[in-house]
Amino acid sequence: MPNIYEILRGTPNDSDYNKKPVIVQGITGNYGSYHTKRMIEYGTNIAAGVTPGKGGKKLENVPIYNTVKEAVDATGSKISIMFVPAKFFLGAAKEALEAGIKLLIAIPEHVPVRDTLQTLEIAKKNDAIVIGPNTPGVIIPDVIKLGIMPASPFKPGNIVVLSKSGTLLYEISYNLSEAGFGQSLTLGIGGDPINGTRLIDAFDMIKDDPKLAGIVIVGEIGGDAEETLAQRVIDTKFNKPIVAYIAGRAAPKEKRMGHAGAIVYGNYGSAESKVNMFNKANIPVAKRPTELPMLLAGKLG
Amino acid sequence: MRLLEYQAKKLFSDYNIKIPKGLTSKDIDQARKDVKELGFPFVIKAQVPVGGRGKAGAILKCHNQDEFELKYPQILEMSVKGEKVRAILLEKMVEYKKELYLSLFLNRGKRCYTIIASSDGGVEIESVKNQVIREVGLGNVEKEVAEDVAKEIGLEGNSIPDFVDLLQKLSKLTIEKEAELAEINPVAVLNDASLLALDGKVITDDNSNFRHAELTKFLERTELEERAEKSGFSLIELDGDIAVVGNGAGLVMSTLDMLSDNGGKPACFLDVGGGATEESVYEALILISKMNKVKGILVNLFGGIVRTTTVASAFIKAYKNKLIDQTVYARLKGAEAEKSKEMLKNTQTELFDSVEEAINAAVIGVRKNA
Secondary structure: OOOHHHHHHOOOOOOOOOOOOEEEEOOOOHHHHHHHHHHHHHOOOEEEEEOOOOOOOEEOOEEEEOOHHHHHHHHOOOEEEEOOOHHHHHHHHHHHHHOOOOEEEEOOOOOOHHHHHHHHHHHHHOOOEEEOOOOOEEEEOOOEEEEOOOOOOOOEEEEEEEEOOHHHHHHHHHHHHHOOOOEEEEEEOOOOOOOOOOHHHHHHHHOOOOOOOEEEEEEEOOOOHHHHHHHHHHHOOOOOOEEEEEEOOOOOOOOOOOOOOOOOEOOEOOHHHHHHHHHHOOOOEEOOHHHHHHHHHHHHO | OEEOHHHHHHHHHHOOOOOOOEEEEOOHHHHHHHHHHHOOOEEEEEEOOOOOOOOOOOEEEEOOHHHHHHHHHHHHOOEEOOEEOOEEEEEEOOOEEEEEEEEEEEEOOOOEEEEEEEOOOOOOHHHOOOOEEEEOOOOOOOHHHHHHHHHHOOOOOOHHHHHHHHHHHHHHHHHHOOEEEEEEEEEEEEOOOOEEEOOOEEEEOHHHHHHOHHHHOOOOOOHHHHHHHHOOOEEEEOOOOEEEEEOOHHHHHHHHHHHHHOOOOEEEEEEOOOOOOHHHHHHHHHHHHOOOOOOEEEEEEEEEEEEHHHHHHHHHHHHHOOOOOOEEEEEEEEEOHHHHHHHOOOOOEEEEOOHHHHHHHHHHHHHHHO
16 A cells, blocks of 8 residues: 555655646636645645646646646656546546556545546546545645645644544544644545545554554444544554544434435444444544543543 | 435336335325225325334225225325325235345445345344345345345245346346345245245435436425535434534534434434535525424534634624524534634523533433423
């Protein structure tokens, strides 16, 4: 599996260490241009933008190209963040992955599941990571912000936060930062039924980092990503602190609770099932988001 | 989309899956005509997008006209788990010797379709015993796999080729309609060993609706739901009396959980999306003002980028325009919180620093006014 830290930061010998070039697909749209500005403010090296038909223009001094291939050739970028409408997602993702992008941050919501599945097949062939769709993105505090998250909740440190939800990720990271638990990485899995990077994949990406002090999992009803993760924690005998929160205990069955993926069929996807598995893996589950820093402090001893 | 039984069965018949003869109506005049065509005896089946109809008394047998005149209006007026009856399916009664369970669903972790089958159908999936589970990739279910499943659930003779045929048709439907779940529970094994779909549940991917005009005609939304969708909100109406509003699905779910933990009863789940502006919050209040049961409004916004003063302006405007007269219990995290408190001092909005405090105040406030 490609190393996410290496893609995001590079290695200390690289001339562009911690300044890896990033492409924005859909840079001229309202949403894309707004968040491009916010990412540049944060210090992210936005090297190029792509909007078909707008090649040759600039946004915030960032050159725009008609195709991802041209943008990659000009900048050597391996990272792309996408702000394209859901209907055009599959085409844009395919273009990026075939142009050599190794980390694709898929922001759009409402991408059909079938299109996500096809994207993931292409990503697998090209040995690339897809985060999302329907993700707020990923942030290494004070190094790189690739996403739509506000900057203020995140502070540098050694905790990793993995979350299905966007605003809960911000809220919980804010609480952690206030309590003195800065983050080495926070990553939005996304609220869709199919996630390019599942909780278990994200766990595998970060679990061997020697500086990692602990993990906070922000799950929600739907699917079995939390259960699978708990099993992996048991199987790998992972012994650093993990604490979790699950949203949606009070949600009615068979109703889609805002996220396409937040739906319970029978016992499949239910909060009880997730909490039970976390208990088996010795992962305490907070009843409220504000309890997480306390639980983490307890685990860290 | 969660298709109602009669809609799922329409799809089944499009794919040549055998179903009992049935007719659907929304009023008794139409139903009387249907009765003449169908003949007694038949089953009156409420069409609601939830399970547990049998237990709720929303499926009743009917043997004669008197029974029909009594039971049809009763069922039409029913609600099952808070869901109003949308239509009624009158379906010819069938004699059979056994009930099976069969479904195909999208296994999200494994990223493939999965078959669940059992020789003990007719109860809710949680209670289905002897489940046979097969992961089958993303393509059509192959004949050999279907045969194995048929034998494993103990089918014999003619039922085996019938089951293979049924499962392959269901698989084709699942793929072509981009369904997350296609369930037949029960599949009836008739006296001649052939199979018949007695019930049907199909849930498709809402995000693929733009490719399926043939399905969107089934979409039945309330005026409120339609309006919410237009604004890019997610709205789910619930049974209680405290409206729950927030930005982001996870945050609103979490607020709903905490409210329920503290004895509050949510009237709705309303997610205005990741951002929150004066306009979106005002539009949310318009939607809430159209729900009769709401006695208090709980607002939980995590700003970051949003200024709480813009949200405060939305509340002030809503009171000024007499859109709402209930108390708003709000927790607004973000810039300029102190200024917002000042702005809202003489209104019916109570601002809190934590969502826990807002919830406590809402639960107590609503009880006091009850």
